[in-house]
Amino acid sequence: MSKIDMNTVGFDTQSIHAGYHRDSNFGALATPIYQTSTFTFTSADHAMGVFSGEIPGYDYTRAGNPTVRVFEEKIAQLEGGEDAVAASSGMGAISSVLLGLLQTGDHIVCGNTVYGCTDVVMREILPTLGITATFVDSADAAAVEAAIQDNTKMIYFETPANPTLHVTDIAALAALKASHPGIRVVVDNTFAPPPVQYPLRLGADVVVHSVTKYINGHGDVIGGVAVGSKEDIATIRGRAMGKITGTPLTPFCAYLIIRGMKTLGMRVRQHCASAMTIAQYLEASPYIEKVYYPGLESMGKDHEVAKKQMNGLYGAMISFVLKDGIKGMSAFDASKKLMDNLKIPAIAVSLGDPDTLIQHPASMTHVRVPKEVREEVGITDGMLRFSVGLENVEDLIADFDQAFAAL
């Protein structure tokens, strides 16, 4: 156990030291990778003690592992939760929170712009288990309240939302719990990890992350986590992610994530600073119709809410829409050509990597969604989604200059 009182030190000190347990064998400073499926016991009594929970320890890696535990303790500290449970992917974490905390007959009010696979779980999988969802604009607290039914047990949303960067007021939705007891507020914080946004401090009950993104931050791991109260995390661990349905994070991925998290604050602050510079550059460009970035005043109410809850950092995801008719091209064709012209950004989904990534929702992630349906939530033919990486920002801007000129 670290000698540091984590509650008295800053974010970067926490992200390096929280969760650290001195290696009792050799004093290794880096967290050892406990690459084992099972654990042995010194005696039958020892085995009985660990299995019954009377003696602390591990029995089988699906149910828990010391390397994974370091990650769980670190992220719980950084998010301000009492406990955390890791999963093999963001979707593993999300599904486990839903399966862990809900049962047949329950109802969810869900933000209408959530990650595609979350949407499928809500619309197609949960109803087969007798759990239903109503989809509303989560930025509209009155609409959320109006959608609450007697059997509503959860309000679930992402902020900023993917790919429209629409911002939901976390505290306003958490305040609904006062008049609707028994509802949990669950926030997917993937787009705005600490030190950007702290949903639990704003009254949310559970935070989920695709750790695949900024938290690991190096584009080489798939992972997820849920953070919340001891009681909720124990329920999620017991009913879903832990021993039972089982979506464990591997010890090797946990090791990479712990390593990545040591620079989380530095990385995220740089991602956000570069994103603000690029958003302002794009907003001034004659090729651009609209830029979606919560740090821009032109985002109106989204910006006002972001100012309250995003600690002046605003994330590093930008969506922007090209004008229709540039050199006689449709916005759809111009968007694809711009992606081909850019030299630094990789054409790829995902986000939060050191490498800048660009994707065109209309021809990639949302290609199977009917045009009218995607346009209803603002995903138009000319929209591009940009994950600002850690390259020199002036190089990214020079790359845009040449890519626009070559359209």
Ligand SMILES: Cc1ncc(COP(=O)(O)O)c(C=O)c1O
């Ligand atoms: C906001 C958000 N939540 C959840 C996920 C799912 O995470 P994973 O790919 O780690 O399962 C993603 C993936 O892109 C995402 O963008």
